[in-house]
Amino acid sequence: MLLITCPWCGPRSEPEFSYAGEPVMRPGPAEAVSDQSWADYLYMRRNDKGPHQENWCHAGGCGQWFMLERDTVTHANLRTQAPA
Amino acid sequence: MRYSSLALLRQGIAGHGGWPQAWRSAALQPSYDAVIIGGGGHGLAAAYYLAKLHRLRRIAVLEKGWIGGGNTGRNTTIVRSNYFFPQSVALYDFALRQYEQLSAELNYNIMLSQRGVIYLGHSDHDMETMARAVNAMQINGIDTELLDAAQVRAEVPLANFAADARFPIHGAFIQRRGGIARHDAVAWGYARAADGLGVDIIQNCEVTGFRIDNNRVRAVETTQGPVAAGVVGLSVSGHSGVFAGMAGFRLPITSYALQAMVSEPIKPALNVVASSWATGMYVSQSDKGELVFGAGLDLYPSYAQRGNLPTTQAIVAAMTEIFPPFRRLKMLRQWAGIVDVPWDYSPILGPSPVGNLYLNAGWGTGGFKATPAGGYFLAHAMATGGHHPISAPFDLSRFARAALIDEAAGAGIAH
Numbered sequence: 163m164l165l166i167t168c169p170w171c172g173p174r175s176e177p178e179f180s181y182a183g184e185p186v187m188r189p190g191p192a193e194a195v196s197d198q199s200w201a202d203y204l205y206m207r208r209n210d211k212g213p214h215q216e217n218w219c220h221a222g223g224c225g226q227w228f229m230l231e232r233d234t235v236t237h238a239n240l241r242t243q244a245p246a
Numbered sequence: 247m248r249y250s251s252l253a254l255l256r257q258g259i260a261g262h263g264g265w266p267q268a269w270r271s272a273a274l275q276p277s278y279d280a281v282i283i284g285g286g287g288h289g290l291a292a293a294y295y296l297a298k299l300h301r302l303r304r305i306a307v308l309e310k311g312w313i314g315g316g317n318t319g320r321n322t323t324i325v326r327s328n329y330f331f332p333q334s335v336a337l338y339d340f341a342l343r344q345y346e347q348l349s350a351e352l353n354y355n356i357m358l359s360q361r362g363v364i365y366l367g368h369s370d371h372d373m374e375t376m377a378r379a380v381n382a383m384q385i386n387g388i389d390t391e392l393l394d395a396a397q398v399r400a401e402v403p404l405a406n407f408a409a410d411a412r413f414p415i416h417g418a419f420i421q422r423r424g425g426i427a428r429h430d431a432v433a434w435g436y437a438r439a440a441d442g443l444g445v446d447i448i449q450n451c452e453v454t455g456f457r458i459d460n461n462r463v464r465a466v467e468t469t470q471g472p473v474a475a476g477v478v479g480l481s482v483s484g485h486s487g488v489f490a491g492m493a494g495f496r497l498p499i500t501s502y503a504l505q506a507m508v509s510e511p512i513k514p515a516l517n518v519v520a521s522s523w524a525t526g527m528y529v530s531q532s533d534k535g536e537l538v539f540g541a542g543l544d545l546y547p548s549y550a551q552r553g554n555l556p557t558t559q560a561i562v563a564a565m566t567e568i569f570p571p572f573r574r575l576k577m578l579r580q581w582a583g584i585v586d587v588p589w590d591y592s593p594i595l596g597p598s599p600v601g602n603l604y605l606n607a608g609w610g611t612g613g614f615k616a617t618p619a620g621g622y623f624l625a626h627a628m629a630t631g632g633h634h635p636i637s638a639p640f641d642l643s644r645f646a647r648a649a650l651i652d653e654a655a656g657a658g659i660a661h
């Protein structure tokens with residue numbers, strides 16, 4: 163069971179949270195975006211083994227989004243951060 | 247040695263002391279024409295087809311642990327070809343047809359049991375979606391049938407047919423050619439046959455990097471030293487993304503833990519593979535009598551090869567809700583494998599952005615059934631530099647072309 167530290171609620175258990183993907187930056191302006199860079203944005207991921215940057219949502223709690231750095235091998239939560 | 251009843255009789259009389267090793271413990275050579283990374287079923291099959299059909303010599307399979315110790319040895323062994331899109335049906339039915347004659351071809355009993363795979367529908371909406379799926383599958387030439395509730399009761403009498411069931415059973419669909427096979431035997435059978443054709447199977451040999459120059463892999467770095475390679479095949483399931491990173495590109499893949507578990511063994515109680523659409527749960531009974539069951543992913547990225555308790559609990563709850571008599575059983579083991587899931591739940595096959603590196607990736611939660619196909623098409627790509635017509639739609643370029651093959655939405659059930 164993961165114990166995740168929500169920046170607002172503190173440590174809460176895994177079933178309260180939903181994983182929401184790696185942070186990605188939308189490329190732009192639209193006219194300048196090739197099919198490949200659009201596909202990179204939509205689909206290509208780092209999928210790191212080890213420390214990994216992730217967006218999570220405390221869906222079953224305060225409902226807020228935040229960034230979590232988590233080790234995908236040990237499942238340790240390294241750091242959480244509220245959106246800037 | 248050819249395995250046969252006569253060989254069994256002879257060895258039996260001699261006290262079974264004379265069976266030869268099924269494959270050599272080969273020593274790693276400094277250079278190969280073809281190197282396959284990953285000694286799961288797919289990588290071993292690729293080596294076999296390279297040697298047999300493309301007559302390549304000097305082939306090595308590099309495996310960081312023991313062969314078949316990844317997802318090949320961790321999966322719940324369901325085989326079937328009831329997919330939605332014609333491209334998928336061509337791919338998965340190719341694999342199923344290979345499986346149907348593989349024991350004879352490899353001279354190794356893979357214990358294929360075509361006992362049928364049944365999907366329970368729990369609402370009118372499920373039944374409408376199933377009718378649509380069955381129509382598509384029949385048009386694609388797949389042996390699927392829609393069953394009403396009475397027919398389902400004849401197939402799975404222990405399921406919960408109570409009027410107040412949490413998941414009432416409205417009907418089902420079934421593929422009778424589907425079933426299970428012995429996962430270790432698939433890996434070992436391919437290993438033995440590949441070894442017989444001269445392939446070096448190198449265990450305890452972890453690949454740690456690539457030497458790339460001019461967009462070609464010249465050598466792979468391993469814990470047993472560097473190995474020069476003419477052509478390289480990547481068949482590492484959950485670690486596909488890690489290898490793409492080493493080679494300088496990215497894949498549309500996320501690695502997750504998928505767990506499964508078995509109960510204590512009981513007498514025969516379930517003679518089909520039973521699955522439930524609403525819960526994603528599936529269960530079959532092994533030859534040893536254990537119930538083998540699982541359901542969805544632990545829904546966050548993981549390389550930890552273990553599943554967490556909330557998902558375990560959801561799987562057990564779904565299984566016992568649909569099969570109430572199984573509540574009385576004890577659980578024997580629980581485990582997980584790391585699966586490489588692409589956005590559209592379809593594999594990524596063929597050329598990669600690096601010239602002589604070929605992909606067999608993204609089989610995710612459902613690639614055991616495709617082991618012969620993954621091997622066959624990886625071998626084809628490595629030998630010819632291009633696609634077989636069946637693997638062409640699964641090229642990595644489909645993502646930039648917006649030509650996804652969305653089986654997550656199409657066929658619904660992933661394993």
Ligand SMILES: Cc1cc2nc3c(=O)[nH]c(=O)nc-3n(C[C@H](O)[C@H](O)[C@H](O)COP(=O)(O)OP(=O)(O)OC[C@H]3O[C@@H](n4cnc5c(N)ncnc54)[C@H](O)[C@@H]3O)c2cc1C
Nearest residue numbers: 284286287288310316317318321322324453583613614615
């Ligand atoms: C719990 C579970 C249930 C499943 N159920 C089903 C099912 O019912 N039906 C179905 O069709 N599919 C199922 N699957 C999916 C199926 O197991 C996989 O898609 C399939 O086995 C993949 O085979 P493979 O040979 O590609 O991978 P693997 O068997 O995982 O082989 C890859 C190999 O690469 C090796 N490797 C990794 N990194 C390195 C390195 N650095 N150097 C050298 N070697 C390396 C690994 O050790 C491993 O042996 C299930 C998976 C799981 C986890």
Ligand SMILES: [Zn+2]
Nearest residue numbers: 168171220224
């Ligand atoms: Zn919160």
